[in-house]
Amino acid sequence: xxxxxxxxxxxxxxxxxxxxxxxxxxxxxxxxxxxxxxxxxxxxxxxxxxxxxxxxxxxxxxxxxxxxxxxxxxxxxxxxxxxxxxxxxxxxxxxxxxxxxxxxxxxxxxxxxxxxxxxxxxxxxxxxxxxxxxxxxxxxxxxxxxxxxxxxxxxxxxxxxxxxxxxxxxxxxxxxxxxxxxxxxxxxxxxxxxxxxxxxxxxxxxxxxxxxxxxxxxxxxxxxxxxxxxxxxxxxxxxxxxxxxxxxxxxxxxxxxxxxxxxxxxxxxxxxxxxxxxxxxxxxxxxxxxxxxxxxxxxxxxxxxxxxxxxxxxxxxxxxxxxxxxxxxxxxxxxxxxxxxxxxxxxxxxxxxxxxxxxxxxx
Amino acid sequence: xxxxxxxxxxxxxxxxxxxxxxxxxxxxxxxxxxxxxxxxxxxxxxxxxxxxxxxxxxxxxxxxxxxxxxxxxxxxxxxxxxxxxxxxxxxxxxxxxxxxxxxxxxxxxxxxxxxxxxxxxxxxxxxxxxxxxxxxxxxxxxxxxxxxxxxxxxxxxxxxxxxxxxxxxxxxxxxxxxxxxxxxxxxxxxxxxxxxxxxxxxxxxxxxxxxxxxxxxxxxxxxxxxxxxxxxxxxxxxxxxxxxxxxxxxxxxxxxxxxxxxxxxxxxxxxxxxxxxxxxxxxxxxxxxxxxxxxxxxxxxxxxxxxxxxxxxxxxxxxxxxxxxxxxxxxxxxxxxxxxxxxxxxxxxxxxxxxxxxxxxxx
Numbered sequence: 001x002x003x004x005x006x007x008x009x010x011x012x013x014x015x016x017x018x019x020x021x022x023x024x025x026x027x028x029x030x031x032x033x034x035x036x037x038x039x040x041x042x043x044x045x046x047x048x049x050x051x052x053x054x055x056x057x058x059x060x061x062x063x064x065x066x067x068x069x070x071x072x073x074x075x076x077x078x079x080x081x082x083x084x085x086x087x088x089x090x091x092x093x094x095x096x097x098x099x100x101x102x103x104x105x106x107x108x109x110x111x112x113x114x115x116x117x118x119x120x121x122x123x124x125x126x127x128x129x130x131x132x133x134x135x136x137x138x139x140x141x142x143x144x145x146x147x148x149x150x151x152x153x154x155x156x157x158x159x160x161x162x163x164x165x166x167x168x169x170x171x172x173x174x175x176x177x178x179x180x181x182x183x184x185x186x187x188x189x190x191x192x193x194x195x196x197x198x199x200x201x202x203x204x205x206x207x208x209x210x211x212x213x214x215x216x217x218x219x220x221x222x223x224x225x226x227x228x229x230x231x232x233x234x235x236x237x238x239x240x241x242x243x244x245x246x247x248x249x250x251x252x253x254x255x256x257x258x259x260x261x262x263x264x265x266x267x268x269x270x271x272x273x274x275x276x277x278x279x280x281x282x283x284x285x286x287x288x289x290x291x292x293x294x295x296x297x298x299x300x301x302x303x304x305x306x307x308x309x310x311x312x313x314x315x316x317x318x319x320x321x322x323x324x325x326x327x328x329x330x331x332x333x334x335x336x337x338x339x340x341x342x343x344x345x346x347x348x349x350x351x352x353x354x355x356x357x358x359x360x361x362x363x
Numbered sequence: 364x365x366x367x368x369x370x371x372x373x374x375x376x377x378x379x380x381x382x383x384x385x386x387x388x389x390x391x392x393x394x395x396x397x398x399x400x401x402x403x404x405x406x407x408x409x410x411x412x413x414x415x416x417x418x419x420x421x422x423x424x425x426x427x428x429x430x431x432x433x434x435x436x437x438x439x440x441x442x443x444x445x446x447x448x449x450x451x452x453x454x455x456x457x458x459x460x461x462x463x464x465x466x467x468x469x470x471x472x473x474x475x476x477x478x479x480x481x482x483x484x485x486x487x488x489x490x491x492x493x494x495x496x497x498x499x500x501x502x503x504x505x506x507x508x509x510x511x512x513x514x515x516x517x518x519x520x521x522x523x524x525x526x527x528x529x530x531x532x533x534x535x536x537x538x539x540x541x542x543x544x545x546x547x548x549x550x551x552x553x554x555x556x557x558x559x560x561x562x563x564x565x566x567x568x569x570x571x572x573x574x575x576x577x578x579x580x581x582x583x584x585x586x587x588x589x590x591x592x593x594x595x596x597x598x599x600x601x602x603x604x605x606x607x608x609x610x611x612x613x614x615x616x617x618x619x620x621x622x623x624x625x626x627x628x629x630x631x632x633x634x635x636x637x638x639x640x641x642x643x644x645x646x647x648x649x650x651x652x653x654x655x656x657x658x659x660x661x662x663x664x665x666x667x668x669x670x671x672x673x674x675x676x677x678x679x680x681x682x683x684x685x686x687x688x689x690x691x692x693x694x695x696x697x698x699x700x701x702x703x704x705x706x707x708x709x710x711x712x713x714x715x716x717x718x719x720x721x722x723x724x725x726x
Contacts, residue, residue, distance in 0.1 A: 316712035349679035360720035
């Protein structure tokens with residue numbers, strides 16, 4: 001179901017051949033407004049399906065084609081047919097490598113030579129660090145002092161330089177802008193960047209290639225890079241798919257923004273899901289997600305921990321807290337037709353061993 | 364490399380068409396001795412390739428076709444191309460379901476009606492319990508008092524009855540024989556049973572279908588059901604594959620038996636790898652493994668824990684201690700040609716959360 005028009009824009013559709021299956025016609029939606037003088041304005045979103053296809057062409061063979069796992073136990077518990085897209089098996093342990101490699105590949109030679117900078121709670125940092133290493137680009141990463149140690153170590157191991165800042169005192173965007181300007185580095189925003197968004201969309205492209213008759217897609221939403229890219233891909237391939245974004249209760253900037261129909265800013269959230277501790281929906285990601293996503297679901301940190309444990313003890317796979325929020329929502333919040341085929345994005349699997357040990361001991 | 368002849372028997376070969384790929388000719392090896400009077404005796408092993416194929420036909424669609432995972436990090440660490448056959452993703456969390464379902468399917472109607480009994484440290488118990496439930500057979504499981512709580516709970520959840528015994532005082536074979544006789548139950552031995560061995564062999568059948576040019580196969584060996592079945596399948600499909608069995612240092616009954624060329628009995632071993640705490644190679648499994656397996660490798664419990672952690676933090680998958688012994692051997696003991704394609708069987712993933720939490724905290 002696509003959203004109603006906003007600001008006088010109405011939806012238009014363009015049809016074209018699916019580059020994955022040339023006998024299938026795809027439909028892309030965009031927004032158009034007719035002015036009093038008869039002219040029309042098109043409100044284009046930051047990315048379209050073609051950007052996702054181009055990203056797929058760029059990153060194929062470099063990224064892991066991650067497997068889809070299923071579990072009779074989870075199907076029994078939820079009453080749905082659940083398909084897990086396991087981006088915890090992705091290089092650097094999270095989907096972030098997709099967008100990072102796509103974005104760095106598309107830099108000019110001068111930008112590549114000058115080096116890149118980004119700010120990240122961790123997985124985007126690792127994605128940029130590894131992509132930069134593979135492409136021979138120098139990378140500087142601005143990270144909060146309380147980022148998981150495992151993520152800091154991994155980022156350093158890939159050869160990137162880390163600049164630390166205090167998340168309670170400084171704004172990361174300002175730190176990276178300042179350091180980037182001083183050193184002449186190109187900023188690669190972790191989500192508000194068309195090439196990042198398009199790269200993350202390849203997750204849904206692969207999922208729908210493997211499970212073409214998916215009814216529902218559920219994924220975590222922090223900055224919105226993953227969800228905007230995936231909804232662009234999924235809604236084009238299968239216009240009647242319903243998409244849900246998931247946040248934790250304390251990290252509810254998207255939920256509030258959907259309620260108030262504008263980008264709401266919240267204080268630094270305290271949640272176990274470190275990958276979605278964003279304070280405001282992205283400028284580029286918000287219009288895409290507002291247009292294509294049905295609803296934002298909220299789950300508690302406790303439900304996230306239960307979902308992590310279920311993934312570990314039943315599916316035998318390790319998801320980081322953010323990687324388990326979509327399953328937490330499917331277990332506790334999602335109300336769709338029983339028997340629906342539900343795609344769940346496990347966004348990453350990078351957890352500090354100490355945090356994991358504590359989670360397993362707290363019952 | 365096949366083993367030299369023993370007891371005057373020499374190797375003979377029979378060629379036949381591969382039922383998986385009808386244009387490939389397979390070779391089965393068996394042992395023959397010519398007597399003074401010109402007659403010959405064939406020493407047949409408990410199972411042959413045809414038994415594994417029949418098992419595959421029986422269990423296909425019921426067992427999970429488990430995925431093969433790879434990891435650039437592990438390849439880098441070992442210098443090999445490592446292919447993990449993930450039986451931790453199998454139903455009941457371990458390969459044991461394969462043999463159990465195969466064995467119960469082949470019982471007579473009278474045996475099915477009478478019910479079954481078995482003894483197991485856990486995974487075979489769960490395999491029998493679930494298979495019995497699926498096939499409408501009643502199951503009684505003899506388990507040691509110190510079996511992991513998670514395995515006991517899972518066995519009970521499948522509807523089986525548990526009879527406990529003290530592993531330091533009683534011999535499990537005697538307990539199950541006694542209870543079985545009293546109640547008129549058919550004993551399904553956890554490994555010394557042709558249908559169990561053949562069922563477990565389907566692990567190698569699938570692995571070689573997915574990675575046909577495998578050079579090396581490494582798996583844990585406890586009773587020998589998995590390794591005997593897998594070596595029967597692998598050596599028939601690819602006669603020049605080299606197979607290694609792995610035990611922990613304290614649980615070295617197979618290693619000693621290979622040294623002394625006879626089935627050696629050891630005291631109850633104290634090892635973290637609860638799935639391979641057997642005290643003597645099986646009567647039926649030993650001749651197969653002695654014939655087809657190159658060498659038994661020993662690893663320490665500490666190396667097993669490191670391998671478990673590596674699987675969890677890098678591959679993001681949970682292996683139980685026994686499921687990690689083969690990787691421990693590949694990391695620390697295996698010495699084969701660099702760049703070899705090495706198949707590693709992750710036999711299961713059933714770990715108590717408490718044990719896991721302790722392992723993660725002990726650095």
